[in-house]
Amino acid sequence: xxxxxxxxxxxxxxxxxxxxxxxxxxxxxxxxxxxxxxxxxxxxxxxxxxxxxxxxxxxxxxxxxxxxxxxxxxxxxxxxxxxxxxxxxxxxxxxxxxxxxxxxxxxxxxxxxxxxxxxxxxxxxxxxxxxxxxxxxxxxxxxxxxxxxxxxxxxxxxxxxxxxxxxxxxxxxxxxxx
Amino acid sequence: xxxxxxxxxxxxxxxxxxxxxxxxxxxxxxxxxxxxxxxxxxxxxxxxxxxxxxxxxxxxxxxxxxxxxxxxxxxxxxxxxxxxxxxxxxxxxxxxxxxxxxxxxxxxxxxxxxxxxxxxxxxxxxxxxxxxxxxxxxxxxxxxxxxxxxxxxxxxxxxxxxxxxxxxxxxxxxxxxxxxxxxxxxxxxxxxxxxxxxxxxxxxxxxxxxxxxxxxxxxxxxxxxxxxxxxxxxxxxxxxxxxxxx
Amino acid sequence: xxxxxxxxxxxxxxxxxxxxxxxxxxxxxxxxxxxxxxxxxxxxxxxxxxxxxxxxxxxxxxxxxxxxxxxxxxxxxxxxxxxxxxxxxxxxxxxxxxxxxxxxxxxxxxxxxxxxxxxxxxxxxxxxxxxxxxxxxxxxxxxxxxxxxxxxxxxxxxxxxxxxxxxxxxxxxxxxxxxxxxxxxxxxxxxxxxxxxxxxxxxxxxxxxxxxxxxxxxxxxxxxxxxxxxxxxxxxxxxxxxxxxxxxxxxxxxxxxxxxxxxxxxxxxxxxxxxxxxxxxxxxxxxxxxxxxxxxxxxxxxxxxxxxxxxxxxxxxxxxxxxxxxxxxxxxxxxxxxxxxxxxxxxxxxxxxxx
Numbered sequence: 001x002x003x004x005x006x007x008x009x010x011x012x013x014x015x016x017x018x019x020x021x022x023x024x025x026x027x028x029x030x031x032x033x034x035x036x037x038x039x040x041x042x043x044x045x046x047x048x049x050x051x052x053x054x055x056x057x058x059x060x061x062x063x064x065x066x067x068x069x070x071x072x073x074x075x076x077x078x079x080x081x082x083x084x085x086x087x088x089x090x091x092x093x094x095x096x097x098x099x100x101x102x103x104x105x106x107x108x109x110x111x112x113x114x115x116x117x118x119x120x121x122x123x124x125x126x127x128x129x130x131x132x133x134x135x136x137x138x139x140x141x142x143x144x145x146x147x148x149x150x151x152x153x154x155x156x157x158x159x160x161x162x163x164x165x166x167x168x169x170x171x172x173x174x175x176x177x178x
Numbered sequence: 179x180x181x182x183x184x185x186x187x188x189x190x191x192x193x194x195x196x197x198x199x200x201x202x203x204x205x206x207x208x209x210x211x212x213x214x215x216x217x218x219x220x221x222x223x224x225x226x227x228x229x230x231x232x233x234x235x236x237x238x239x240x241x242x243x244x245x246x247x248x249x250x251x252x253x254x255x256x257x258x259x260x261x262x263x264x265x266x267x268x269x270x271x272x273x274x275x276x277x278x279x280x281x282x283x284x285x286x287x288x289x290x291x292x293x294x295x296x297x298x299x300x301x302x303x304x305x306x307x308x309x310x311x312x313x314x315x316x317x318x319x320x321x322x323x324x325x326x327x328x329x330x331x332x333x334x335x336x337x338x339x340x341x342x343x344x345x346x347x348x349x350x351x352x353x354x355x356x357x358x359x360x361x362x363x364x365x366x367x368x369x370x371x372x373x374x375x376x377x378x379x380x381x382x383x384x385x386x387x388x389x390x391x392x393x394x395x396x397x398x399x400x401x402x403x404x405x406x407x408x409x410x411x412x413x414x415x416x417x418x419x420x421x422x423x424x
Numbered sequence: 425x426x427x428x429x430x431x432x433x434x435x436x437x438x439x440x441x442x443x444x445x446x447x448x449x450x451x452x453x454x455x456x457x458x459x460x461x462x463x464x465x466x467x468x469x470x471x472x473x474x475x476x477x478x479x480x481x482x483x484x485x486x487x488x489x490x491x492x493x494x495x496x497x498x499x500x501x502x503x504x505x506x507x508x509x510x511x512x513x514x515x516x517x518x519x520x521x522x523x524x525x526x527x528x529x530x531x532x533x534x535x536x537x538x539x540x541x542x543x544x545x546x547x548x549x550x551x552x553x554x555x556x557x558x559x560x561x562x563x564x565x566x567x568x569x570x571x572x573x574x575x576x577x578x579x580x581x582x583x584x585x586x587x588x589x590x591x592x593x594x595x596x597x598x599x600x601x602x603x604x605x606x607x608x609x610x611x612x613x614x615x616x617x618x619x620x621x622x623x624x625x626x627x628x629x630x631x632x633x634x635x636x637x638x639x640x641x642x643x644x645x646x647x648x649x650x651x652x653x654x655x656x657x658x659x660x661x662x663x664x665x666x667x668x669x670x671x672x673x674x675x676x677x678x679x680x681x682x683x684x685x686x687x688x689x690x691x692x693x694x695x696x697x698x699x700x701x702x703x704x705x706x707x708x709x710x711x712x713x714x715x716x717x718x719x720x721x722x723x724x725x726x727x728x729x730x731x732x733x734x735x736x737x738x739x740x741x742x743x744x745x746x747x748x749x750x751x752x753x754x755x756x757x758x759x760x761x762x763x764x765x766x767x768x769x770x771x772x773x774x775x776x777x778x779x
Contacts, residue, residue: 020429020600023429023600024429027427027429027602032602033429033601033602034599034600034601035429035599035600035601036595036598036599036600037598058687059601059684060684060685060686060687060688060689060690060691060765061681061684061685061687061688061765062595062599062601062681062684063595063681063685063762065764065765065766066766189624221623222621222622222623223621224621225493225619225620225621227489234636237632237634238632241624241630242621242622242630243619243620243621243622243630243631243632243633244619244630244631244632244633244634245488245489245492245619245632245633245634246519246632246633246634246635246636247485247488247515248485248488248511248512248515248635251481251482251485251488251511251512254477254481254482254483254485254486254488254489255485255486255488255489255492256489257475257477257482257486257489258447258449258485258486258487258488258489258490258491258492258493258495258497259489259490259492259493259619260489261447261473261475261486261490262446262447262473262489262490262493262494262495262497263493263620263621266620266621283478283479283481283482284478284481284482284485286478287477287478287482290478291475
């Protein structure tokens with residue numbers, strides 16, 4: 001297995017965290033993994049993205065230029081990364097705020113209204129975890145249990161109260177791409 | 179016949195002969211610093227930092243563990259030493275090119291952090307080692323090899339008063355300006371140096387003694403003329419006294 | 425111990441603490457500010473020293489003071505900050521003191537950019553500051569290797585009384601990967617030369633920590649000591665990774681993250697039946713000159729390719745190593761433009777003469 005994923009969106013949409021939780025989940029299920037953020041001034045309010053590579057074997061390039069999956073949380077990210085996805089790849093689109101439809105026909109596109117789903121669950125902040133659920137639902141790259149273990153580790157201690165809502169969000173995301 | 183010892187050189191100076199010019203103040207100040215270290219019983223725990231400038235070979239003269247620092251960086255080097263050996267007595271010995279020009283950031287921030295070190299600052303209003311160029315402390319009108327018509331205030335600014343400046347910084351604990359142009363002033367200088375080391379060892383913060391010191395060679399004067407020039411020209415611009423004591 | 429997902433900078437900083445480093449002086453600069461941030465919290469926990477200096481210049485001179493006082497000490501920065509530190513690094517080299525310096529490289533010259541680069545190879549391997557001196561330079565290619573290298577650097581610096589520079593690119597600093605952190609302090613050596621307070625009754629000579637050797641032949645003698653030490657290091661400390669060299673038709677030379685990107689290209693080429701091997705220098709000084717030659721000299725090898733995020737700096741050392749035994753080609757860009765997997769694949773194919 002070799003999954004090369006780009007998570008992209010506005011700063012503040014939890015894009016980097018999404019990648020980190022997925023990476024932790026991949027580590028949890030015994031894969032090799034690397035997480036590489038974009039960094040610098042572009043992080044301050046502009047668009048942010050991170051590359052995650054998950055593999056059965058040691059990882060070569062941690063920098064992903066041609067992802068086989070892209071999770072786009074805002075329109076500029078979709079415009080930037082849709083063309084980069086390898087044929088047969090997957091794109092997950094935050095349809096709550098992106099009105100565009102994919103022009104590529106050689107990839108599978110899922111439209112997930114993750115903001116709306118998160119609001120229905122009662123916490124708008126978990127939109128990123130909804131999207132992460134959609135990603136694992138669409139690709140099966142990392143198991144639900146492994147991602148939940150990562151979420152438990154990430155929200156251990158003071159933030160433990162948030163684990164339940166994040167579990168609901170993850171499941172709702174998976175259901176959205178069934 | 180019985181003999182009586184009337185004077186003995188401090189053991190905190192080595193037997194290496196000073197290389198300083200006739201009438202230079204460095205030799206006087208070296209002895210004062212060494213005597214204070216000896217009298218306070220600090221020699222076994224003292225680590226000194228020599229500058230770049232006329233006192234570059236101070237590490238050959240002070241009979242304690244010594245460092246030689248890059249030009250102006252002695253306060254940073256002393257910070258490194260003191261932070262890993264906080265129980266030691268750490269001092270820097272710096273001239274006005276070293277401290278007041280290339281090393282202003284280091285001295286200001288050593289004071290700003292309240293580093294528990296002592297700085298002996300020799301102000302002779304000129305660059306000595308390189309042969310008499312203008313220093314930030316050179317007086318307006320004073321002729322040097324890089325201000326041949328005398329320092330022009332509009333062109334080169336007015337001399338910087340280091341003791342007053344550092345006294346404004348919260349982290350400084352003891353700042354005094356002295357001179358070594360007379361016996362009375364030399365005795366006062368020694369007292370000030372002792373006070374500075376006491377301040378350090380009490381953990382109160384940064385201490386600095388600025389010492390007005392003659393440079394007959396580069397001033398183009400005899401040693402006696404230089405003492406007088408210092409009194410007539412430097413002291414009016416650089417008033418003596420305690421600038422800060424906490 | 426289970427592996428932990430850690431950011432490169434944090435893994436490097438923690439590895440330094442594990443190795444027994446108790447002293448850090450630094451100044452914030454992207455992309456390595458995670459190091460001072462991490463250590464500002466961590467050093468007090470272990471009774472160590474953390475000072476955010478007023479400048480890179482001051483920080484490096486504090487390192488000089490602490491190293492001369494016998495401490496295990498480090499500083500870190502990124503390219504423009506490393507330039508500022510060179511005054512003190514030259515002084516530290518001249519005074520024969522041990523310390524560890526991390527450079528998380530970004531693009532230059534000048535303020536340059538903040539994206540990853542390998543543009544400081546010359547500066548790192550040719551001394552950096554003025555004067556005829558060397559420093560040991562180690563280049564990690566993963567977060568785990570960065571932690572391992574940082575961990576071992578202090579003992580290496582102590583052993584040879586030299587600067588060890590860890591030369592990482594911005595990827596290594598910012599990337600998260602699983603890490604198994606090395607634990608337990610590495611062996612310390614006696615430092616009878618350190619300035620720790622002295623009296624005439626002490627059982628060692630008075631310490632004078634100094635880089636001024638104004639009376640000949642003192643400076644000549646210093647360089648004779650350097651030459652002997654450097655020869656010993658060249659004989660004992662060369663490290664590199666030899667990767668899939670068996671039956672290789674082409675050899676790639678690359679270091680740091682660039683070597684990882686090359687591995688992805690090598691995998692693609694292998695799928696198409698083109699066998700490519702790689703020599704990845706881990707020590708940039710001492711450079712694995714012999715390994716570079718031996719790989720190029722293999723009967724199966726037709727030609728070689730050096731890939732860097734620079735205009736071709738390590739390429740000079742590769743050419744010295746290959747020494748004309750096979751052709752040498754280069755792929756790379758100055759600044760922060762990174763040769764891509766596709767470009768590497770295309771370059772090797774063009775060297776083979778296929779589309």
